[in-house]
Amino acid sequence: MSDLDPRTRLQLLDELREIVGKDGCLSSAEDLLPYECDGLTVHSGLPTAVVLPDEKGQIARCVAACKRHGAPFVARGAGTGLSGGATAVESAVVIECSRLNRVLEVHPEDRYAVVQPGLINAELSEAVKPYGLFYAPDPSSQAACTIGGNVAENSGGPHTLKYGTTTNHVLGFEFVTPDGESLRLGGPTGFAEGYDLVGAIVGSEGTLGIVTEVTVRLTPLPEAVETLLAVFPDVVSACRSVGRIIQSGLVAAALEIVDRRTIDAVESSVYAAGLPRDAGAILLVELDGPAHALPSQIETIREATMAEGATRVDRARDDAERDRFWRARKGAFGAMGRLAPDLYVHDAVVPRTKLPEILEKVCAIADNHGLKLSNVFHAGDGNLHPNISFDRRDPEELRHVLEAGHEILSVCVEAGGVITGEHGVGLEKREFLDLVFGPDDMEAMCRLRRSFDPDNRCNPGKVFPTTRFCMEANPKARGYDNVPL
Numbered sequence: 001m002s003d004l005d006p007r008t009r010l011q012l013l014d015e016l017r018e019i020v021g022k023d024g025c026l027s028s029a030e031d032l033l034p035y036e037c038d039g040l041t042v043h044s045g046l047p048t049a050v051v052l053p054d055e056k057g058q059i060a061r062c063v064a065a066c067k068r069h070g071a072p073f074v075a076r077g078a079g080t081g082l083s084g085g086a087t088a089v090e091s092a093v094v095i096e097c098s099r100l101n102r103v104l105e106v107h108p109e110d111r112y113a114v115v116q117p118g119l120i121n122a123e124l125s126e127a128v129k130p131y132g133l134f135y136a137p138d139p140s141s142q143a144a145c146t147i148g149g150n151v152a153e154n155s156g157g158p159h160t161l162k163y164g165t166t167t168n169h170v171l172g173f174e175f176v177t178p179d180g181e182s183l184r185l186g187g188p189t190g191f192a193e194g195y196d197l198v199g200a201i202v203g204s205e206g207t208l209g210i211v212t213e214v215t216v217r218l219t220p221l222p223e224a225v226e227t228l229l230a231v232f233p234d235v236v237s238a239c240r241s242v243g244r245i246i247q248s249g250l251v252a253a254a255l256e257i258v259d260r261r262t263i264d265a266v267e268s269s270v271y272a273a274g275l276p277r278d279a280g281a282i283l284l285v286e287l288d289g290p291a292h293a294l295p296s297q298i299e300t301i302r303e304a305t306m307a308e309g310a311t312r313v314d315r316a317r318d319d320a321e322r323d324r325f326w327r328a329r330k331g332a333f334g335a336m337g338r339l340a341p342d343l344y345v346h347d348a349v350v351p352r353t354k355l356p357e358i359l360e361k362v363c364a365i366a367d368n369h370g371l372k373l374s375n376v377f378h379a380g381d382g383n384l385h386p387n388i389s390f391d392r393r394d395p396e397e398l399r400h401v402l403e404a405g406h407e408i409l410s411v412c413v414e415a416g417g418v419i420t421g422e423h424g425v426g427l428e429k430r431e432f433l434d435l436v437f438g439p440d441d442m443e444a445m446c447r448l449r450r451s452f453d454p455d456n457r458c459n460p461g462k463v464f465p466t467t468r469f470c471m472e473a474n475p476k477a478r479g480y481d482n483v484p485l
């Protein structure tokens with residue numbers, strides 16, 4: 001199972017058990033199986049072991065043990081990633097942070113908190129609500145995903161449009177390098193001397209080391225919130241209305257589109273919220289800010305959506321209805337489990353003005369491949385999520401899913417877009433990096449990676465395609481070619 005020789009593997013397991021205790025080190029085949037992949041099920045790989053540290057010093061010791069034995073390792077949060085980032089390549093040791101799940105400090109006046117990396121995203125906002133604060137990045141997976149995973153992926157969410165992605169809300173962290181050394185980078189003020197290594201590590205997909213403690217910015221809860229639901233005959237006119245709203249100069253907190261097939265799946269599921277089943281698409285709009293400013297913004301939304309063919313605009317009557325709308329939106333991926341056994345969630349970004357034409361092309365690609373497509377996405381950011389429901393046990397269907405994915409990314413890049421908005425490159429898109437980067441760009445990024453991890457043991461096989469780019473500085477290090485997928 002392991003790429004390590006059997007004797008080294010046994011020695012490593014002994015050391016890991018000594019660090020995290022027997023119940024904190026999983027190594028039997030049945031215990032490892034749940035860790036064979038993340039939310040991207042088309043790639044899988046069994047780890048040598050999964051360790052569950054419950055104290056940050058144990059992370060550094062586990063990483064140091066891996067170094068001594070030449071073993072690769074990969075950090076894991078909740079495993080909700082959608083690009084294979086936390087999947088173990090080369091039987092890497094998985095270092096899972098879920099037991100490090102506490103809010104350590106809250107400083108309401110200075111508006112920051114210090115948290116452990118395994119803290120679940122939604123629990124942070126819940127913990128600071130009594131202070132009139134919240135943590136702004138809200139991935140749709142926020143009921144499960146962790147702050148450590150969010151930092152690694154620079155996660156966004158429906159409210160990215162107004163509040164930005166994770167990188168705008170991380171002030172600093174403690175970090176273990178692939179050598180097992182602990183560093184403290186950045187800090188509560190958000191200003192740091194020297195190079196901005198916090199900025200470089202956020203979004204590096206766990207390839208530079210492991211975040212063991214995070215200092216996050218907290219944001220005041222808005223005085224008032226309004227949630228509107230505009231009903232459209234089709235998804236293209238909903239896209240056009242997004243362009244019109246942005247052009248009006250109004251900064252909405254969220255602009256999310258949900259298409260007919262998604263509405264059907266949601267309304268047949270436990271997330272049902274009374275969404276109109278006869279709609280071709282809906283645009284979910286959230287406005288927040290001072291109470292006196294919102295009525296005129298509501299009018300702007302009404303005018304912009306009606307001008308593009310909305311048949312009506314409903315307003316959430318109270319918090320309960322608002323929560324229902326958001327539960328429906330955020331539960332949409334779960335609801336798609338009703339359509340087929342597997343779901344491939346694509347992620348790409350295009351300039352917002354291109355949304356209508358790209359949506360048409362994406363639908364045509366899915367039709368040409370005979371695939372079942374649904375769309376639910378962060379329209380305000382131009383961040384598409386074409387979702388393909390399929391059955392991976394059918395190799396022919398899987399082939400079409402992968403080919404369609406490549407075509408979708410290609411049309412997005414041709415339109416001036418990028419290949420991921422928030423899910424990362426991981427295993428999934430490393431072969432597509434050359435759609436957006438030239439060899440010099442990749443070499444520059446790989447130089448940074450090598451300076452942290454010259455032996456290529458930290459989440460190997462992720463982000464970059466081949467040895468060609470990342471291994472020249474240390475030809476003895478483990479290569480990226482022939483990575484078992």
Ligand SMILES: Cc1cc2nc3c(=O)[nH]c(=O)nc-3n(C[C@H](O)[C@H](O)[C@H](O)COP(=O)(O)OP(=O)(O)OC[C@H]3O[C@@H](n4cnc5c(N)ncnc54)[C@H](O)[C@@H]3O)c2cc1C
Nearest residue numbers: 077078079080081085140146148149152155156206211422
């Ligand atoms: C239903 C659903 C909806 C989603 N919606 C969104 C969305 O709206 N926006 C969005 O951005 N994403 C979304 N995602 C994707 C996913 O939830 C995010 O990428 C999330 O940040 C992953 O967090 P995790 O704790 O599950 O990390 P994992 O999947 O466990 O790991 C993700 C990456 O982070 C690395 N990592 C984990 N912990 C650490 C650490 N402590 N230090 C260093 N690296 C670490 C791993 O090595 C891996 O590369 C969604 C996923 C699902 C299933």
